[in-house]
Amino acid sequence: MPNGFNIAVVGASGMVGGELLRLLENRRFPVREFYPFNSGKRPANVIFRGKKYPCVKPSLSALGRADIAFFVSTDEVAGKFAPRLAASGTWCIDDSSRFRLSAGVPLVIPEVNGAELESSGKLIAGPNCTLTGAAVALAGIHRRFGVTELRLATYQAVSGAGKAAMCQLESELKSYFKKGSVPELKGRVFPRPIAFNLFPQVGGFDAAGNSVEENKVEAELKKIWNDKRIKISSTAVRVPILRGHSLAVWFKTGKPCSLAALRSALLRTPGLKFSRKPENYPTPLEHGLRTEIVYAGRLRKARTGANEFQLWIVSDNLYKGAALNSVQIAERIARL
Numbered sequence: 001m002p003n004g005f006n007i008a009v010v011g012a013s014g015m016v017g018g019e020l021l022r023l024l025e026n027r028r029f030p031v032r033e034f035y036p037f038n039s040g041k042r043p044a045n046v047i048f049r050g051k052k053y054p055c056v057k058p059s060l061s062a063l064g065r066a067d068i069a070f071f072v073s074t075d076e077v078a079g080k081f082a083p084r085l086a087a088s089g090t091w092c093i094d095d096s097s098r099f100r101l102s103a104g105v106p107l108v109i110p111e112v113n114g115a116e117l118e119s120s121g122k123l124i125a126g127p128n129c130t131l132t133g134a135a136v137a138l139a140g141i142h143r144r145f146g147v148t149e150l151r152l153a154t155y156q157a158v159s160g161a162g163k164a165a166m167c168q169l170e171s172e173l174k175s176y177f178k179k180g181s182v183p184e185l186k187g188r189v190f191p192r193p194i195a196f197n198l199f200p201q202v203g204g205f206d207a208a209g210n211s212v213e214e215n216k217v218e219a220e221l222k223k224i225w226n227d228k229r230i231k232i233s234s235t236a237v238r239v240p241i242l243r244g245h246s247l248a249v250w251f252k253t254g255k256p257c258s259l260a261a262l263r264s265a266l267l268r269t270p271g272l273k274f275s276r277k278p279e280n281y282p283t284p285l286e287h288g289l290r291t292e293i294v295y296a297g298r299l300r301k302a303r304t305g306a307n308e309f310q311l312w313i314v315s316d317n318l319y320k321g322a323a324l325n326s327v328q329i330a331e332r333i334a335r336l
């Protein structure tokens with residue numbers, strides 16, 4: 001497109017939407033016309049390239065003016081608009097979970113499986129923010145040595161649950177410092193208080209006792225790596241930090257490999273910064289705020305058996321876990 005692309009952002013007033021606008025601007029994505037949308041329940045303006053835009057409720061005809069539409073709102077909204085919009089020629093990049101596991105919809109992290117964009121339809125899904133760190137960090141190791149088993153404990157920031165969740169943490173903290181206790185908040189987002197707390201629940205539970213998030217991690221990672229045989233088990237934990245997801249990962253490789261070979265694979269993995277020194281591990285405060293790559297450290301042999309290793313991973317759930325990944329998909333599309 002010589003004069004740039006008409007861009008729609010559905011969910012422009014949300015947490016991911018705000019970051020998406022910042023990234024489109026900072027990375028100089030060639031935007032011709034810009035159309036922001038929200039639920040329409042309350043007035044909201046967004047600023048893009050110094051200009052104020054009112055958000056409006058989406059409709060198929062309004063969205064149809066876009067060459068590329070980013071869906072950063074809800075599963076329902078993506079389901080309602082994205083397939084019809086894509087069928088009529090607009091690229092739809094969806095950050096919700098609505099189409100991630102749908103056959104024929106690629107689930108894309110550009111530095112891992114971006115080549116899928118070359119032969120795909122116009123509806124593209126971006127993955128869950130939690131598994132993105134593992135999918136990027138271990139991609140090179142999986143390619144060379146074949147990861148056969150993966151176990152994770154995830155430490156997930158409240159911003160992963162959107163702006164209402166951030167408000168819950170802030171309200172609980174304010175109340176604690178004012179009154180000395182964390183109150184029961186009416187209409188709270190999380191199942192438990194989050195200030196000075198953590199809980200092993202991200203989403204509801206299935207009949208086997210796994211949470212929605214734990215099931216997403218398993219199914220989406222298998223799809224992105226195009227490998228159904230890997231055994232994956234995780235425990236997803238919500239922690240009282242604002243931004244940046246951390247993962248404690250244990251993995252087993254099919255081919256024998258040394259720590260030196262793994263280090264070398266990690267140092268050459270696109271989108272990853274790996275620290276060799278154990279004390280240089282990443283943290284969400286230092287490496288999870290508007291960072292464009294995934295960070296990893298503390299690689300070591302696991303004591304449980306041969307070809308078993310452990311790694312600590314941190315990434316920004318709102319950037320690489322959502323908005324940045326979507327913008328990187330759009331950048332690849334722009335080059336097609």
Ligand SMILES: NC(=O)c1ccc[n+]([C@@H]2O[C@H](COP(=O)([O-])OP(=O)(O)OC[C@H]3O[C@@H](n4cnc5c(N)ncnc54)[C@H](OP(=O)(O)O)[C@@H]3O)[C@@H](O)[C@H]2O)c1
Nearest residue numbers: 011013014015016038039072073096129160162163317322
């Ligand atoms: N947060 C993360 O780390 C993360 C990571 C990966 C993927 N995601 C996915 O990204 C999406 C957005 O997440 P978020 O954290 O940004 O949530 P959020 O802060 O709650 O923002 C939701 C956005 O969607 C808009 N919206 C809600 N209902 C709508 C409707 N019927 N029509 C049009 N717009 C509507 C909201 O508008 P109002 O302001 O009017 O309510 C708001 O702009 C979700 O699908 C989420 O699963 C989030």
